Amino acid sequence: VKRLSLELGGNAAFVVFEDADIDGAANAAIASKFRNAGQTCVCADRFIIHKSVEEEFVAKLAEKVNQFTLGHGAKDGVTMGPVISALPVQNLKQKVDDAMAAGATCVTGGTPLPLHGPNYFAPTVLTNVDPSSSIWRTETFGPIAAITTFESEEEALFLANDTTTGLASYFCTRDLSRIFRFSAALENGIVGVNEGIVSHAVAPFGGVKESGLGRE
Numbered sequence: 001v002k003r004l005s006l007e008l009g010g011n012a013a014f015v016v017f018e019d020a021d022i023d024g025a026a027n028a029a030i031a032s033k034f035r036n037a038g039q040t041c042v043c044a045d046r047f048i049i050h051k052s053v054e055e056e057f058v059a060k061l062a063e064k065v066n067q068f069t070l071g072h073g074a075k076d077g078v079t080m081g082p083v084i085s086a087l088p089v090q091n092l093k094q095k096v097d098d099a100m101a102a103g104a105t106c107v108t109g110g111t112p113l114p115l116h117g118p119n120y121f122a123p124t125v126l127t128n129v130d131p132s133s134s135i136w137r138t139e140t141f142g143p144i145a146a147i148t149t150f151e152s153e154e155e156a157l158f159l160a161n162d163t164t165t166g167l168a169s170y171f172c173t174r175d176l177s178r179i180f181r182f183s184a185a186l187e188n189g190i191v192g193v194n195e196g197i198v199s200h201a202v203a204p205f206g207g208v209k210e211s212g213l214g215r216e
Helices: 022-038 051-065 086-101 153-161 176-185
Strands: 012-016 044-050 105-108 124-127 144-150 168-172 190-193
Touching: 012 022, 012 153, 022 044, 022 051, 022 144, 022 168, 044 051, 044 153, 051 105, 051 124, 051 144, 086 105, 086 124, 086 144, 144 153, 153 168, 153 176, 176 190
Parallel strands: 012 044, 012 168, 044 144, 124 144, 168 190
Antiparallel strands: 105 124
């Protein structure tokens, strides 16, 4: 019998509670969502933000996103490169269009950037995203932060776990009791607390549900 480990992708949630350090949450969100232009299996896709801090969080996130310099990764000063090919650019644009048709607002980005080349898509922040839209239900694998809001911890947990995947998730809070409680309730193999990058070569890596089985 062969030992087997399967890593099958994710659709990570990133929750920001009302007591979070919003500057720290925005920095963690940038690290988790936009590294490698959003093309890692543990990138945050679904941003679940407490209604009372949404405006502040979105403003800080959009400000940081608008400071990105796009281009070839080997060039000095470039902070975000392309997606893997032209096909994902089309898919990303379709997801943005579908989300906006369902009521989402594009705060920044939302379009391909053909002047940079066929594989570039603008780093994007969407608010008021419908949890039934394709950008919420499926892994994005690109530089788009899809945001919705919540008002109770129970609602945040439901939204975070309401997916067929379970590779990684993230949340930001200052409440130590909530850290232990919420971490245990999340249906994920990897959980980041007040941090946007949690994978490490010496730590077990793997997911639950349709994100795979086993650990590597």
